[in-house]
Amino acid sequence: MILCDIGNTTFHFLINGKEKKYFLNEKLPSFNQRVYYISVNDSGTKNLKYSNDDVIDLENHLEFKTKYKGMGLDRKIACIANKDAIIVDAGSAITVDIMKKGKHKGGFILPGFKAIKDLYPNTSHKLQFDFNPKVNLDKIPLCTQDAISYAILKSIIQPIKNIRNKQQIIFTGGDGEFLSKYFKNSIYKKDLIFENMKRIIDANNCIA
């Protein structure tokens, strides 16, 4: 089985269980197998279809109801199959979504961890710092390195804790594993998107 998550910079493939990335403008091989994909980038979709005939857009088979307007496809895919949980996708931005009794209740979008870190030295040369992942979050900082490290972590952690109501928190994305360590009853699912793409296929016999 071949799965493909088309983002704005790369094709992210899962080819018979193995991950493989290609840049969007790269020439793709012909896989001689059906490719199930989701895409947020039209020229990426075009590129995939140019080299492969047997492709299926899973967005057409996704059933996800929400009152949220403008929710990205990746976010929807990350949320399905989680009946009561907070889903956090920590990438270039950090999306936080709430599922309750099988329904999507809304969400919010924090800046990405790296983007926030890079802000400080760009604001002032006096705010150059090395991030301290071991900063004590229960003590008010007493030096610049800790003052910034503490503030970055608190600015991400507190808004999530603030809406939490004992639910499990499911982390995914590049910084998901790191951030999950600051929350009790949380797990990190590296392949949440691929897992849920498989769920959509399994639920739709006609395309399996």
Added chain:
Amino acid sequence: MILCDIGNTTFHFLINGKEKKYFLNEKLPSFNQRVYYISVNDSGTKNLKYSNDDVIDLENHLEFKTKYKGMGLDRKIACIANKDAIIVDAGSAITVDIMKKGKHKGGFILPGFKAIKDLYPNTSHKLQFDFNPKVNLDKIPLCTQDAISYAILKSIIQPIKNIRNKQQIIFTGGDGEFLSKYFKNSIYKKDLIFENMKRIIDANNCIA
């Protein structure tokens, strides 16, 4: 009385009660009055001294004890005379300091409000948005504009609320007035730095 706060881009004067700004490389007038100043920029200090002979550096008369290493002069000046309060200077960065029983207990540094806002469209064109200052912070957002506005405000408000213990919060700086509206028992002091510079002068008869 003439007060001057020398930052990294401007001279901020209070000349007999009236504010006046000059750029750091601008030619300053000779005021023919004593100028009390604080400075975080050496070439600014040099420029002031070039056009004015009677100048007094208030840093030499500042008594501020703290275990915090690398605390900026502006932050120290903002904190003095506040025995039990949280002092928030919301400018290009947002500094948060805790004073308790007359002692500085530490602090942290959040990114500036404008800097965080500008991060989103730079991360993805899909995160273009107009900030909604009226977003309901007690409801999970249901559209992108609110999802971002909510997250920005929560990422600033929650870390401050998290360390608060019923103390008053004193806001200053360009975004201070706006942010103060999200906190009970808070006040905005536009001229906190100048007020406290006057306090240092009053406490030191020899220079008054």
